[in-house]
Amino acid sequence: MTRTRMTSTDWLLAAAGPLAIGAIVGAQGGALAIAQRSLTLPLILVGVVAVMLPALYIGTSLIGAAPPARHVTAAFARGFRACGVSLLGLAAPAAFLLATSQSDSMGVALGGLITAVGAFAGLRVISGDLFTEARDAFLVRCVFGLWALVSLGIGLRLYTQFMAG
Amino acid sequence: MTTSARFTATAAPLVATADVAPAPAAGFERIGTGTGIGVLAEQAAGRMISRETDSRPPEGLGAIDQLLRDRGAILERIRGDVDLVGLARAMLITIAASAAIFGAALGTYRGGVQILYAAIKFPLLLLLTAAVCAPALTAFNSALDRPTSLRRDLALVLSALGLGSLLLVAQAPIILLATMVGVSYHTLILLTFCCSAASGLASLILLARGVRATDGARATSAVLALVMVFSVVGAQMAWTLRPYVVRPRAPEVPFVRSVEGNLIESVSRSFDSARGIYSRDHAPLPGEEYP
Numbered sequence: 001m002t003r004t005r006m007t008s009t010d011w012l013l014a015a016a017g018p019l020a021i022g023a024i025v026g027a028q029g030g031a032l033a034i035a036q037r038s039l040t041l042p043l044i045l046v047g048v049v050a051v052m053l054p055a056l057y058i059g060t061s062l063i064g065a066a067p068p069a070r071h072v073t074a075a076f077a078r079g080f081r082a083c084g085v086s087l088l089g090l091a092a093p094a095a096f097l098l099a100t101s102q103s104d105s106m107g108v109a110l111g112g113l114i115t116a117v118g119a120f121a122g123l124r125v126i127s128g129d130l131f132t133e134a135r136d137a138f139l140v141r142c143v144f145g146l147w148a149l150v151s152l153g154i155g156l157r158l159y160t161q162f163m164a165g
Numbered sequence: 166m167t168t169s170a171r172f173t174a175t176a177a178p179l180v181a182t183a184d185v186a187p188a189p190a191a192g193f194e195r196i197g198t199g200t201g202i203g204v205l206a207e208q209a210a211g212r213m214i215s216r217e218t219d220s221r222p223p224e225g226l227g228a229i230d231q232l233l234r235d236r237g238a239i240l241e242r243i244r245g246d247v248d249l250v251g252l253a254r255a256m257l258i259t260i261a262a263s264a265a266i267f268g269a270a271l272g273t274y275r276g277g278v279q280i281l282y283a284a285i286k287f288p289l290l291l292l293l294t295a296a297v298c299a300p301a302l303t304a305f306n307s308a309l310d311r312p313t314s315l316r317r318d319l320a321l322v323l324s325a326l327g328l329g330s331l332l333l334v335a336q337a338p339i340i341l342l343a344t345m346v347g348v349s350y351h352t353l354i355l356l357t358f359c360c361s362a363a364s365g366l367a368s369l370i371l372l373a374r375g376v377r378a379t380d381g382a383r384a385t386s387a388v389l390a391l392v393m394v395f396s397v398v399g400a401q402m403a404w405t406l407r408p409y410v411v412r413p414r415a416p417e418v419p420f421v422r423s424v425e426g427n428l429i430e431s432v433s434r435s436f437d438s439a440r441g442i443y444s445r446d447h448a449p450l451p452g453e454e455y456p
Contacts, residue, residue, distance in 0.1 A: 082308035086390070089304020092297050093398045100405045117390055121308045124386050128310075 006077045014080040017087030017118060018042040024094045025111035025163060040162050041115065045083065048155045049076060056147050060130075065140045067130050075129035083122030090114050108164045112156065119155060123148050222248045228255040232328055236371060239324055240378045249320040256320075256327035257292075263330035264288040267360075268409065270337040274344045274353055275411040279418045283409045286421075290406050291330060294399045295322045301394050302376070302387070309383040321375040329368035336360040351439040353410055358435075361403070369395060 006014075018041040026037030053076060060066040067075075094114050098107045127148075131140045222242055223231050228251070232239055242252060268287030272280035302318040305311075343356055369392055376391060377384045411418055437443070 082310075085304050085308040089301040089308070090394065093301060093394055096297055096398060097401055100401055117393070121305065121386070121390070124309060124383055128383065 006074075006081065010077075010081045013088065014077075014084035015042060017084030017091070018045055018115075020091040021087045021094055021111060021114055021118070022163075024091060024098055025107060027095075027098065028107055037163055041159075044155060044158045044162065045080070045115075045119070047158065048151055049080075051154065052147065052151045055150075056144070059143050059147060060140065063136065063139055063143060065131065065136065065143075072130060075126045078129060079122035079126040082125040083118040086121040087114065087118040090117060105164075108160075111163065112159050115159065116152065116156070119152060123151075222251065224248075224251045225255055228252055229259055229327070229331070232256075232259075232324060233331065236328070236374070240321075240371075240375050243317050243320045243324065243375060244378055246314070246317060249316055253320050253323050256323035259327040260291050260323070260330045261288045263327075263334035264291050267330075267333040267337045267340070270340040270344075271353075271357060271409045273341065274350075275413070275418060277418065279411050282418065282420055286406045286409065287333075288330075290399075290402055291326045294395070294402050295319075295326055297398050297402075298322065298391070298395050302391050305387045305390050306379075309387055311383060311387060312379055317379075321372065325368040325372040325375065328371050329364040332364040332367050333360065336363070349439070350410065350413055351435045354435045355439055357410065365396075365399065 019038045022038035022041035023034045025041070026033035026035070029037075053072070057066055057069065057072055066072070094110065097110050101107055101110065127141075127144050131137070131144060222228075228239075239252075243249065264287040265284040268283035268285070269280050271287075272283035299319045299322045300315070302322065303313055303315045306318070307313045339360065340353075340356065343353055348356070372391060372395070373388045376388050406421055408415075408419070408422055
């Protein structure tokens, strides 16, 4: 399990990915839509984490599998980086797919799918950082899996509400 | 007798190949070199196997032959970062030539300038897909704390597409035969789709093997994400660069058509049309509105 401090480059990468995907999704709507959606997507990701992080800490604490709080925050920071880097790597495919799709709804749906892939990468890193050495692996996976599903559901709901409008 | 094989140097002067010879793969031990020939002995559970190999990686046709016969060696070469420029060059040429031949075979259905157009577009399809998707692999590796190297990832992607394009050229005679016996347009479309799907599957399998062969955790996550990206981008790229066959009633042969719908809708419609089920009076010609 790798625990390294986040550098300024890491934070930049964490932010650049969602900014890029948000801008690409908004490209069909003009300059204002680009600016609006490029800021909305990172805020959605931060908002979901802000709402769900305490729930994960409480849930894993109850089953005796919660690492120290500072490790949890460090893991989430690395999760953000993983999500951002994944989204940056998907920016070129996203731009191509959205440029060659005709409907706005298809563009928004593709953006959502790509964001979900980035979120999955982040969740994978978080679970690896926090729970690889957990004693009761099955129970921890169940709790984390449920938490991840709820997080993705909230994120999807916020995405369709704020990015598809 | 020990399990180590003994190598007897030849009469030719020994050449210091240590600087240029690649490190032996895991499980192999280099015990001597001479005139560019290295003898590797495998020590495994008391079983002694020895074989002579040239320490230089194969190039050109040799690399293509190795891709067909021993894909494990190709993956080992990529993992060991051995002459990836030479490998990439060989794969680029393979993709360009093989895909062009398959495209030309498709173009014979319409004939004329379509043979040239399809021969140009099929290599473009594969190479543009590689250009769009290769950085995604590097990004996934970086995000998932796996070893990251754009050079190795690009070599892997090109090798996978090289294998796919070789399978395409192997299936080109099937397309030619179908054209010669006069199959219908929709049947040829479905046949093309099947040939391309088989080649694409082979490419994806090699890609997955390459990702898993790299040291590091979370290989399954990287593979799943990459397979999804490749499939979607490759399918949409194919749709964007169409037509490859051209409808018989089309008066002109465009290089590319305007974007209409997507690949999944088209395959479904061709499947129905091949069974005689039509949802509209006629397909739109270039310039006509979509009914």
